[in-house]
Amino acid sequence: MTTQSLAGKTILMSGGSRGIGLAIALRAARDGANIALLAKTDTPHPKLEGTVHSAAEQIREAGGNALPIVGDVRNDDDVTGAVLTTQGEFGGIDIVVNNASVIDLSRSLDLPAKKYDLMQDVNVRGTFMLSRAAAPILKDAENPHILSLSPPLNLDPKWLGAHTGYTLAKYGMTMATLGMAAEFGRFGIAANTLWPATTIATAAVQFALGGDAMMKASRTPEIYADAAYEVFLQSSRDYTGRSLIVEDVLTDAGVTDFARYAAVPGTPNAELFPDIFL
Template sequence: MSDANTTPRVALVTGGSGGIGRAVSERLAADGFAVAVHYGGNARRAGQIVDEIVAGGGRAITVVGDVADEVGMAEAFDSVEAEFGGLDVVVNTAGIMVLSPVASLDLADLDRMHRTNVRGAFVVSRLAANRLRRGGALINVSTSQTRLQHPTYAAYAASKAAVESLTLVLARELRGKDITVNAIAPGPTATPLFLDGKDEHTVERLAGPAPLERLGTPEDIAEVAAFLAGPGRWINGQVVFPNGGIA
């Protein structure tokens, strides 16, 4: 993953202190990337991830910012470029999920989700479109719920459907810049956030529909992100569904 000058490629992972974000940060570091682990509120956990990457011989820093705040995120991008000299890959894992039937949905929750998931995706994508070096990649994160239509997921799935549309259009808009733009849409994945509050029976029920008969792991998702960030240069303007065949 290094060029002739042994300069590592550089990645920014938004939401890098979360379950999938952490796995992506660690996988890209293992692939030789210098990694900026972004966090919105959990500085301690982001710092632990950086410490582990550095202890393993990698290069990593933390950056902070509200993904929906264009000024704060521009400063985060500035910090990455100042530390590592440029930016090649952005993996935008930051997002929130609130579940509710449509009939009883609290519109404040809808607004909060859309601020982070939709506006945040636009802010990060716009910055990436202007900052990534040639040969770079932007990878947004959606969800397989845009296809599964499970009850209580309407507001969350709607916010992620917007992310998919943004991704597909932006890939065409960046013609001539040699930057790929794709989305990953995971199925049920065993992150701490996903497992919180679920008993063993519920987890088994959610794992059942996949032909592989298990939940995904954060590492499964990181594998796809690493491919799109590195060798998968001919995949562009696509939504990839790492979900074990559930949809």
């Protein structure tokens, strides 16, 4: 069984005020999906565009139903409240997207302990707690999915040692997700990870990776959104426990031309910047 549309489906996402998370939400909204966003950004940030409220407005304009929930994925009460509020508003939960993530590529000797803890709390613990809290409700969905925006487990020392603190946090997201795929498979709940082959033009790339030069050598968040959409349409009982690559998912869906996803139109694929961990 594959789902042909996300109309009437309910997505609970951590983060989503901007960037990749918002792009995924907007793609689902075009089908008429319900999207609940658990995000901290209640008021405008001086450097980052968008709030949970502005994201909700864009979701509604795209054709979906939006439920903005101001909260922190690190707070257990906020997580439980988001799950119950989403269920109460929309009658259930079909998809959980673990989008919230903190990035710091500092080397181990330069990484502040507080930043290490923050990455572990948001990336790993947040993924685990939100997925776990939603699982009893996901069990009742027709085609339930958990999707975490994290990379495959590449044990090459090049990546293990490049930024050990961040690597631990992102690989932790993946391990939590693959563990839940094994644990919850008997309930028909799929759990997969999704990661792009090239960098994506987001605030993380702008401020943490490479500035304007890397932004110009990246793809737009829409490529991630289109791939996530394809994952959500798959049968949850068959399509699970996978570390997926964005471009491979789209290729399998019949996409042959990725030129439209270039952040700068006309940029050859060979000039795009490969993402980390691959």
